[in-house]
Amino acid sequence: MQSPHRTLGPSRRTLLLGAGATVAAAAASTGPAIALGASPDAVGAEPAAIPSPDQLPLTGGPEFPIGIFWPPHPYASTAERYAEIKEAGFDFIISGNYAGDGNIFQYQLGLARTAGLKMLISDDIQIRNMSRWFSISDNPADFLSVTPGEARALYIRARDAYGSYSSLAGFNFYDEPGPGWFGTLAKAVAISRELAPGLLPYINLFPSDDPAYYRNFVDVVKPSLISFDRYPLLSDGREDANYFHNWAIVRDAALHGGIPSWVFIQTLAYDNHREPTAAELLWQVTISLAYGAKGIQYFTYWTPEAARGEGFGPALITVDGQRTPRYAAARSINTTWLHQVGRELKPLISESVAHANETPVPNGAVGFTPTDYVTAINGNSVVVGTFHAGTADRWLLVANRSHSVQARAIVLPNTTKVASVGLFQPSTQTYAPQRPSQVPLYLAPGAAALLKLTAR
CATH class of the missing domain: 2.60.40.1180 (Golgi alpha-mannosidase II)
Incomplete structure (x- = not known):
């Protein structure tokens, strides 16, 4: 498990997102089969122009985006549960919690559309095959790689499977990539911009105290935003001593690239981290805004079950679906303060x-x-x-x-x-x-x- 004090390595969010891989094969139901060897038209086309963040879902428009990770699992994905998310002042969902089947994604996109929510889909069989499980390479001899043409075919399949839903904000390409993946992610992001310029290619980064990690990400990948997670509320009442340092270098990288910065905030206890109070939830939000955050994401919304390890305590919603006091605290923060102040700060x-x-x-x-x-x-x-x-x-x-x-x-x-x-x-x-x-x-x-x- 990744400690927030370390720079790179397997982390808690990577572990959770890996759950999707166990059901990735089911995602083949999301659209007609496209052979990996297919060569769609315009494979050699000129690189697509980089859209301004103002033109994309969530980063564009006047509203300040507030999102959740680890939403209700498929059996708990109901109209009532999605309305509960919206009631708490959230705007978007990053898919997860055992949702990996294409039919489940479509069902959840329908629920999100009805509730007035957006979704970033973590599609393991199409999107992750072009951005995480395989690299993108022109050399067919490269081990575990797909060609640019094959990558485009995979993206087209995902776009066509989910693109009819107005609730689709974009795709979650990779959670916490190491620097070695930046070249492939640059190609994946370019493909996304060429084939679906109105969708957000989302990538979340490791916590790190190395400025070069974030600067290189901005320079190589040319992302639409820079998102990271670092959870400062440690056990025994302590704070992560390098939390502000991490924020300072992310802020610098975002300004360098002229892109928004997003952050995850801690909602629960887990290994070496304490359960936040309502004031500590708010503190993470206000400190992040002071450092220039243009989007806030909550880790987690639904509580990961004990079998996942890492000692996860109750989040906003317990593992069996009950609201905790942090749900009420988040709802108050989001609906009475963050949306209003965030709307003022977003264009600044x-x-x-x-x-x-x-x-x-x-x-x-x-x-x-x-x-x-x-x-x-x-x-x-x-x-x-x-x-x-x-x-x-x-x-x-x-x-x-x-x-x-x-x-x-x-x-x-x-x-x-x-x-x-x-x-x-x-x-x-x-x-x-x-x-x-x-x-x-x-x-x-x-x-x-x-x-x-x-x-x-």
């Missing part, structure tokens, strides 16, 4: 992240220093993300550094630069005017506030 560009009033700062973090817009931040420890929209105005996401105690912070804007300050009110989705000389903030454990600084 992350300019900086700083830790104020924290000594020493965590590994990889940067301490606050005065800027053109803020002369000081006094009080308790907070994490401050600064954003812009290509204009002189600035937005500050001020997050409580603590997930256990309230924070009081006073933001002192530079009044020679800032004409007015507004405090975002999620309930009305408006900015309430504040005194421009100083803005006191009272933040519950794990909470955050969004300020808009209008320039003179």
Whole structure:
């Protein structure tokens, strides 16, 4: 099992996703057979243009995407269960939990469509055969490889099997690839863009403290987004000492590529990790937003059963389908705060992240220093993300550094630069005017506030 402290290797999510391989053969029912040796037209066509994230499902549009991994298993996939997911403020599902058969995928896509949800399908027989189980190579002598023409045939089969469902957002190509797979993933993503430019080619990365891992992924694969998982809430009340460092290098890689960054948050206890409180769920979300996250994913929604190992505790829904207190907490976070604040932040560009009033700062973090817009931040420890929209105005996401105690912070804007300050009110989705000389903030454990600084 992958520890979040290590760089690469088999991980907990890879183990769960591997469940699909055990039923991969059933996915042949998803469409008419296409021989691997087939050579569809336009195999040698020019590479497809890279669509802007604004043009794709989930990354595009005004709504902030909130997703789940490990949804209800096939026997629990009902209209009521999918409505329950939507009720909790989730927008999309990454398939899993023993769903590997093409007929099951189609059934779940129908449920998602009715509930108003999107899905990223983890198709083991078509998509994974071109992106994970086999490499893509022009050399037929390469071991365990498919040719580009064969890869295109596999993608066409998946696209045609599921593409009629408006709930299809895209395909889950690979969870936590090592750098050796980046070349094949670049070819797979290019095929996806050529054959279905309106679908999202999704890849999630390892936790890592190596900036080159993420930079190379961006440069080689040219992905539509960068997603990673790192779970900071360790046993005995500890935090992962390199959580902020990992976020800092992912943020840098996303800005380098001009693409959104997504993250998974921890909803359950498992080996060496504790069960989160409601405040700790919120804390993971607000810290991620401060570091520029443009999408939040919950690991997990449904609880993995004990036979999977790793000591998984109850998630949002227990293994037998009961709601836990974390379901209510996630629903409150998603529906009363995250969607509203996320909608404000989604189009903005992350300019900086700083830790104020924290000594020493965590590994990889940067301490606050005065800027053109803020002369000081006094009080308790907070994490401050600064954003812009290509204009002189600035937005500050001020997050409580603590997930256990309230924070009081006073933001002192530079009044020679800032004409007015507004405090975002999620309930009305408006900015309430504040005194421009100083803005006191009272933040519950794990909470955050969004300020808009209008320039003179």
